[in-house]
Amino acid sequence: MPKVTQQYLDARREQILNAARRCFLRDGFHATSMQDLFAESGLSSGAVYRYFAGKDEMVLAIAEENMRDVLATMHAVAIREPGRSVGAAMADALEIIRAKSAGGGFGGLAVLVWAEALRNPSLARRLDDLLAQMRADLAEVVREHQNAGGLPQDVTADAVATTLICILPGYILQLAVIGASAVEAVPDAVRALWPSSAAG
Template sequence: MPKVSQEYMDARRAQILDAARRCFLRDGFHSTSMQDLFAESGLSAGSVYRHFASKDDMILAIAEENMREVLALVHSVATNRPSGSVGAVIAEVLDLVSARSAEDDTARLAVLAWSEALRNPALAGQFSTLLTQMRSDLAEVVREHQESGALPGEVTAESIAGALVCLLPGYILQLAMLDPTLVAGVVEGVRALWPAPADS
C-alpha cells in the first residue's frame, strides 16, 4: 500500500472540518449525526474516523482553529511590542474576527461552541486555556502601556487585560445575531476609547 503524504492527510482533515462546519451551522451540534458528516464530506466512515474519533473531536478542532488566528495576533503584538494604543491592538483583533466571520460564519460557530461548552468539560477546558493565554498576552501589552504612562498603573495589568478580553465575546455575539451594519462602528469605537498617546 503506498504511503499517504502529510499533505494528503491535511487536505482530508480540512475537508472533514469544512463539512462539519456546514452541518453544524445548518443543523446544530446535537442534530448533526456522524452519518450526516460522512455524507457532507463525501468520505467514508473509515476516512473520517481516521482523523476524528468522534463528533466532539471535530467540535474541539473547530473551536481551536477559530481562536488560533486571534491568539496568534495578540501574541505577536505582545511579543513585538509595537508602538500605538491598546485600542489599536483590540481593534485589530476585532477586524480579524469580523473578516473571518464574513468568510465562514465564524461568529455563529463560536456562539454554538460556547453553548456546547456548558455541557462539554473538554471544550470548556479548551476555551479556558485559550482565553487565559489571550489574557496573559494582552497583559504584556497593557504593562508596556502602563510603563509609558499611557494607561493607569494603579490597576493591575491582568485586571485591565481581563476587561479587554471581555470585549471579544460581546462583539462575536453581535456579529452572529445582528445585521452587520449595526456593529460596523464598533472597531472605531474601541480605537476612540483607547486612543494612541499624543506623542506616539
C-alpha cells in the same frame, strides 16, 4: 502502497472540518449525526474516524482554529510590535473576527461552541486555556502602556486585559445574530477609546 503525504492528510482533515462547520451551522451540534458528517464530507466513516473519534473532537478542533488568528494577533502585538496601542491590538482582533465570520460563519460557530462548552467540561477547559493565553498576551501590551503612562496603574494589567477581552463575546454575538452592520464602527471606537500612549 503509495505513501500518503502530510499535505494530503491536512487537506482531508480540513475537508472534514469544513463539512462539520456547514452541518453545525445548519443543524446545530446535537441534531448533526455522524452519518450527516460522512455525507456532507463525501468521505467514508473510516476516513472520518481516522482523524476524529467523534463530534466532540471536531467541535474542539473548530474552537481552536477559530481562536488561532485572534491569538496570533495578540501575540504579534505583545511580542513583535512594542509600542502599538491597546486599542489597535483589540481593533485588529475584531477585524479578523469580522473577516472570518463573513467567510465561514465564525460568529455563529463561536456562539455554538460557547453553548456546547456549558455541557462539555473538556471543551470548557480548552477554551479557558485559549482565553488565558490571549489574556496573557494582551496583559503584556497593557503593562507596556501602563509603564509609559498611557493607561492607569491603579488596576492590574491582568484585570485590564480581562476587561478588554470581555468585549469580544459581545461583538461576536451581535455579529452572529444581527449582522456585520451592527458592529461596523466598533474597531474604530476601540482604537479611539484606547489610543497609543504617545497620543494620550
